[in-house]
Amino acid sequence: MKKWVIAIVVLAALAILYFTYNPAESELFPKCPFYALTGLKCPGCGSQRAIHYLFNGNIRGAFLVHPLLVLAIPYLLLAVYFEYMGGKSKYPLIRKRLFGVKACIIIFVIVLAYWILRNIFGW
């Protein structure tokens, strides 16, 4: 139980931090080492700004800096329901369809394609 309290306090502090400050305008937020070294974006680039925009209700802004993160949210929420809120025992076949081997392979391909495409099109 104590672990949960610490986790919630840390998450709440981070949420307030990312809600209040825009990572694009503050020096304090860590920058991507991959981008600093290569000048190319990684599949995680833009996540801090996207979280800032999402907390402020700016879905469009979040989409512009990290489209995959915004698109992944419904799927991730569904996955959390299936993994942690009893969905997997209730609907095991749907779980297998949505989060099985094929789903993992598709996610893998999407991440790699996103990595390449965002550097070509500047997403």
Next chain:
Amino acid sequence: MALITCKECGAQISEFAEVCPSCGAPTSISKTPPKEENTQQAYQQPQQAGYTQNPELPPKSWLVESILVTILCCLPFGIVGIVNASKVESRWYAGDKAGAKRASEEAGRWTKIGFFSGLAFAFIYVLLVVLGAFNGFWDGYSHYY
């Protein structure tokens, strides 16, 4: 996989057998867990709520956590997590339950490594900023993360 000697009839049997195939006597496997589980416990792993005891369902694949690690910060670790998540599913439905459990542990390990290395990087970064190590370093630079 090693062979052990059955205490009842002396036959050579698999160390994973729960009963001796030649005489039917139970082996010690139910009392002492197999070697593999001991080594996994040595890598201090808290009991995961996600490790299901339900025989119908595969062990926790860590797919959500792996995706989050990948698209939030630490690509290489997250990718290893996603690959292991697919191994959990494919091995489980191919009937290789022990293999699925191993892949599950591997997936969890890499996801945690990704998470904590990201955390450590952020912590060190903020420390360096506070100490003024980057003064002027990022000037005129549009940066991403």
